[in-house]
Amino acid sequence: MEGSEVVRAWVDGWVVSRGAAPPVVEPWGYTIDVGLAKHPSRHVFGVTDAGALEGDVRKVAASVTGADVWLKVFDAPGRVAAWLGPEWWLDPEDGFLMTVPLARSAAEGVAVPEGYRLRTWTRGGVIRAMVTTGDGSWAARGQIAPTGRTAVADQIETSPDHRRRGLGSLVMRTLSTAAFEQGAEVGVLAGTVEGRALYESLGWRVESLLTSARRKGPDES
Incomplete structure (x- = not known):
């Protein structure tokens, strides 16, 4: 593109x-x-x-x-x-500004870490993913909006108390797969310095x- x-x-x-x-x-x-x-x-x-x-x-x-x-x-x-x-x-x-090719395989082999729960839902054309602890406390979240061939990942966050446990990767892979299943081929996002390392580890590249x-x-x- x-x-x-x-x-x-x-x-x-x-x-x-x-x-x-x-x-x-x-x-x-x-x-x-x-x-x-x-x-x-x-x-x-x-x-x-x-x-x-x-x-x-x-x-x-x-x-x-x-x-x-x-x-x-x-x-x-x-x-x-x-x-x-x-x-x-x-x-x-x-x-x-970053992009990645989307694929169904993004979420293959990605397990929810012990002690956490993952929930996804769609509302108003936006797919959301939330990770909570066993007692329901928020640990990580994110959303993605497919608009045809492309889908924009947005508001990807992990609680400071739950970082370095693979939750950011879990959220991103879950959202990417869900967008692909709705027909999107390319993921797009605007990331920060803090988020760049995570995104690049998942195959995203800086445009x-x-x-x-x-x-x-x-x-x-």
Whole structure:
């Protein structure tokens, strides 16, 4: 898939996963109404790496005056930071746009560790997986939104008290297999530095760096 195709796949799956409004296509990418108090909307640039133009980023950033509106640019933070003014908070951690071929075999041979329980369900086109302890306490979770040929994995989390026990792999393999069984062929996600090692161990590869920025509120310096 070309970089712009991966971005569009991520946008389409993300809005389903989060229950956001359908994306509005812009000359430079997409505008998405999210509808949260601390995340009313976001602007996502539709190209990766050198395709992100400084002039476009500066123009869109300058047009934003509302607090907590986000920008997503698929390029290195060190490059994008110079294009944004002091009114923008820049996430200090790199993000990564990643993909993987999906296969039914992803979950083969993966057992639920002793002392844990796995539950999956689908609601509103989103497949969810949750791992709990024997007493029902939350240990790990994640979700994936198939949208045709691609499926976006989202909100993959493991409790700090339950890490390094294979629960993240269990969730990812379960979701990937479920999406494949619904016809998806390629998985897409936007990951963090912390999650990258897990995803790469499962065959995911980095397609592009991701810069995230948020318009500061009036009380922020």
